[in-house]
Amino acid sequence: MPQDLSLNELLIKISQAYTDAESKVGQCNVLVIGKTGVGKSTLINAVFQERLAETGVGRPITQSIRQYTKQNCPITVYDTLGLELDEEKVKKVQFEVDKLIEDQRMLPAKDHIHVIWYCINHETGRFEEIEEEWLRELVHKEVPVILVLTQAISLDEEENSSEFLKWLERKNLPVSYLVPVLAEDKKVGKFNIESYGLERLVEATFELLPDVAQKAFVKEQIASIKLKSEAAFKYVSGYVASSAIVGASPIPFSDALLLIPMQTTMLAHITVIFGLPFDKAFISGVLSSIAGVGGMAATGRFIVTNVLKLIPGAGTVLGGAISAATAATLTMALGLAYIELLRVYLQAQISGKSLSMGDLTRLFGEFYKDYATSGRKTLKDDEPVPREIDIE
Numbered sequence: 001m002p003q004d005l006s007l008n009e010l011l012i013k014i015s016q017a018y019t020d021a022e023s024k025v026g027q028c029n030v031l032v033i034g035k036t037g038v039g040k041s042t043l044i045n046a047v048f049q050e051r052l053a054e055t056g057v058g059r060p061i062t063q064s065i066r067q068y069t070k071q072n073c074p075i076t077v078y079d080t081l082g083l084e085l086d087e088e089k090v091k092k093v094q095f096e097v098d099k100l101i102e103d104q105r106m107l108p109a110k111d112h113i114h115v116i117w118y119c120i121n122h123e124t125g126r127f128e129e130i131e132e133e134w135l136r137e138l139v140h141k142e143v144p145v146i147l148v149l150t151q152a153i154s155l156d157e158e159e160n161s162s163e164f165l166k167w168l169e170r171k172n173l174p175v176s177y178l179v180p181v182l183a184e185d186k187k188v189g190k191f192n193i194e195s196y197g198l199e200r201l202v203e204a205t206f207e208l209l210p211d212v213a214q215k216a217f218v219k220e221q222i223a224s225i226k227l228k229s230e231a232a233f234k235y236v237s238g239y240v241a242s243s244a245i246v247g248a249s250p251i252p253f254s255d256a257l258l259l260i261p262m263q264t265t266m267l268a269h270i271t272v273i274f275g276l277p278f279d280k281a282f283i284s285g286v287l288s289s290i291a292g293v294g295g296m297a298a299t300g301r302f303i304v305t306n307v308l309k310l311i312p313g314a315g316t317v318l319g320g321a322i323s324a325a326t327a328a329t330l331t332m333a334l335g336l337a338y339i340e341l342l343r344v345y346l347q348a349q350i351s352g353k354s355l356s357m358g359d360l361t362r363l364f365g366e367f368y369k370d371y372a373t374s375g376r377k378t379l380k381d382d383e384p385v386p387r388e389i390d391i392e
């Protein structure tokens with residue numbers, strides 16, 4: 001019979017799984033090009049956590065390219081500085097950018113430049129020949145390019161477009177996407193124009209990234225919670241489907257503890273995908289909430305017994321055996337409920353609300369109950385505001 005684990009031992013296991021998951025997120029490298037003042041730094045800071053471009057260590061790697069990294073952060077941003085449209089200078093920057101792309105390509109795939117955001121200012125409505133030439137030459141570098149139209153405050157609302165954007169579209173530039181954005185809210189007279197477009201930029205970028213860069217990007221970007229939950233969902237369904245429990249013969253109930261290593265790994269991975277730190281108090285709150293007992297009194301066996309109770313059919317065979325399907329349902333429900341919880345948590349954080357530990361654990365219990373009893377295998381639709389929920 002597998003050994004029971006105390007809550008503390010469980011937390012240690014999750015923490016180890018977290019470190020392990022973190023070491024597997026890969027690396028993503030984004031190169032940002034654009035004239036001085038178009039809003040490159042503002043954009044980088046709006047997309048990535050903790051103001052990478054301001055607080056990150058900007059290391060000049062050539063005269064015109066600065067590399068931003070942060071400790072324990074799998075994103076590197078290369079920012080081109082002070083690009084003016086003086087032909088001499090552009091040629092120089094171009095040369096340095098080409099060299100950077102080629103040098104990085106000599107290294108393993110995780111060090112390649114994975115995507116380029118070529119930024120132009122939408123409001124000036126200017127896109128010069130020299131920029132067009134450069135874009136057309138970049139094709140040969142085989143790095144996907146997104147043309148980002150920054151500070152785009154004057155789009156036609158209905159069409160979600162503008163003359164300038166349409167004109168650019170007609171040029172058939174060799175770019176994968178054209179994305180207008182306003183990275184930060186902007187005051188125009190007495191009006192405040194809300195930022196927009198970052199989510200689209202992030203989702204478009206994700207599509208273009210090679211595998212080695214996707215996880216790192218999803219984790220560090222903060223513009224799309226949807227992307228985080230989708231990536232976590234994909235992970236959970238893949239993980240459950242490929243696990244040994246599927247198709248396995250029924251396991252004695254007393255062996256249900258065998259599920260624990262699997263579930264701890266899963267919760268750790270989801271936490272990493274969401275880019276959240278491992279927080280002992282948070283996770284133990286979550287675990288105790290489903291165990292139905294507070295704090296350190298919870299044990300692995302107690303938690304498993306309690307989470308099984310909600311699954312139709314599982315509770316009746318206490319002492320008997322649980323089927324592989326039940327084990328899969330249980331694991332899936334835990335994973336999906338946890339994704340749902342982190343989604344609500346981040347949404348609250350972004351809108352400046354704070355949820356107490358009590359709120360969070362209550363919500364988690366409710367989400368789990370929903371998934372376990374319904375056997376639902378997909379995420380619920382976006383519900384930005386958590387409903388008022390009572391749990392007995």
Ligand SMILES: Nc1nc2c(ncn2[C@@H]2O[C@H](COP(=O)(O)OP(=O)(O)OP(=O)(O)O)[C@@H](O)[C@H]2O)c(=O)[nH]1
Pocket residue numbers: 034035036037038039040041042043080081082083150151181182183184185186187
């Ligand atoms: N409100 C608002 N201001 C922006 C936005 N993007 C850029 N700005 C403003 O435009 C100015 C230049 O933006 P930066 O992000 O520093 O431009 P940059 O491209 O990094 O410029 P260099 O580093 O000189 O090449 C700053 O004063 C920003 O506040 C935006 O999305 N919203």
Ligand SMILES: [Mg+2]
Pocket residue numbers: 040041042079
């Ligand atoms: Mg800058």
